[in-house]
Amino acid sequence: MITARDAIFAQIKAALATAPPAPPAAAPSSLTSPGSLDTTEWRDGEATSTASSTVDDAVVTLFAERCGDYGAAVVRVPSRDAATEAARLLADHGVESVVAPEGIGAALLAALANAGIRAVGDTPPLSAAELDQLDGVVTACRVAIAETGTLVLDHAADQGRRALSLVPDTHLCLVRAEQIVAAVPQAVTRLRPSVAAGRPLTWVSGPSATVDIELTRVEGVHGPRTLLVVVAE
């Protein structure tokens, strides 16, 4: 018996045979073999390699403005104050307990403890119901995009698995200024190593929102209803 797969491919080939010759297909790039990653290949005229980024103040300012447009609270602080500021913001928003991914860093854990916020680790993994009992989550991110005010998480050790930044109602994200790129294309380029390594990505632009009832914007349906962003410069 002919399989669905074979039938579909036979039909596609027959259909395409009637067309003018196609341009050669793009070969899969080295993305598919993480061992051969060459970061220099992907530079698109700007400094896009995470190692050698310079911080452009106008880009950081645009990011803070655009991210704020969605209703997120964005603060810019010197790097040494980031942990304290993050803890203060969470306390101001009534957060008493957070889940903290393993790689989030000792400085933040100490600041949370000082602010009287209970930080819970994810080892062994918390159940969805347990996550639902916590007020918030603290994560880092991989890339942030100024033009669209977007945070992108690749769920590495300082961000935790996807459920962590989804189930609790308040998400605090720490962004290092050098992680902010001007626009979407640079972000996609910077994210290629993460995808090559098989990591999932979550792009977050403001808190959860809907316009499904009479096109009235409502913030907060299923994802975190409060998004707090600390930019460390």
Next chain:
Amino acid sequence: MSAIAPPFPEAARKQLANPQLRANLRRATSTIKAKRALRQAEMADWEELRAAAAAIKDRMISQMDVYLEQAEAALTRAGAQVHWARDADEANSVVTALVQATGATEVVKVKSMLTQEIGLNDALRRAGIAPFETDLAELIVQLGHDTPSHILVPAIHRNRAEVREIFLAEMGLVGRPAPPDLSSDPNDLAAAARAHLREKFLRAKVGISGGNFLIAETGTLVVVESEGNGRMCLTLPETLISVVGIEKVLPTFQDLEVFMQLLPRSSTGERMNPYTSMWSGVTPGDGPSNVHVVLVAGGRLKALAEPAARPMLRCIRCSACMNTCPVYQKVGGHAYGSVYPGPIGIVLTPQFRGLDTPLDRSLPFACTLCAACADVCPVKIPLPDLIVRQRHKVAVAKTADLRPHLEVLAMAGAGWLFRRGWRLALAGWALSVVGRLRGARGAIGPLPWPMSRWTRARDLPAPPRQSFRAWWRRGSR
């Protein structure tokens, strides 16, 4: 559904008689249209982005077999199981069998046009599996035993008071009831949906999604959404089944830089949608451990087989064309009798379903050929050309029918009349006699059947007092 649905003009008449619907539609489409224009104007390279998107999609279409093989290999490497389905029935049985294999009797669903197209929810229900839609608008539609009227905001035809009534009456029947003191404030309604669905998300064993894009080189699936219900369905269940059209494949991950700029701005008029999830198969310790991708061919192969129809496979389901369409803005989505309404709907639906029903034959005519849709389409689909082409196919189909069609007879009559100069002269003289006797100017109102089929929606110009030939003779003398 298509067999019993009335042709577009009849369905449209019914929709137009609903003032609430027209007010909602006017407000909704004009708001989104204005936001889209604003977000487009922000982008200096918008036209270059559109051209790039069309080129990437055309490249995919012209090598679809190559990219699908790449995608299948990459998905398999990443730990996903790939399934293929020739048509709706096959896709529904594949998905149903996958759900049954888990032993689950309910599934949570992310909004997906393809699962609506194939009627997956009905197929699951027949197998004793309860599908729960989790997008707020889809929840309103599902609880209201209704059908979507817009591909992006499916409950665009409901106002807040109606939503409140639906939630109060229906939520308790399928899960956590709405609070009895529920107000009609959209914030309260959204909060009720959050509470109602949260218990379903937390216990769900199986999630079902569509996919906006599938990256061939990495096997990465992309779901673009707003509310976070998508993230819930994609992350919390043990089993994830994604049902994806074969035309959703994109060659490389880098191609997303184009589409992630075009899609949010074109669909909701936002710089970026609140949430986008991208995942490649199974990530150990994070999210579903049992990942399936069902690739569905459906009517797409029919479009692929006609080179002129191929540009419709570029569509990214943003809905910009319907929001800008003067016909859609007045009648809304229900009149089209298809999950795809508006300009893209009237080319896709007859392409996928064929031209066998009065409804599907009427769809390509639900258009004024104003071409506003072609201007806003982010992937530059030549919609007016495709619509004219579908009209041609309808005309050919009517000519081939055994049953005589009035239009075909009229055209044959006109052909006979025009074939001889003296026949046309005689007809011109006869009309001018009618014009002089009638004496009036302007237009002729409704005529009795069978001419009523023309005049009920259009004015017929009054016959002139003299024919062109008579006027010409007088002028040249």
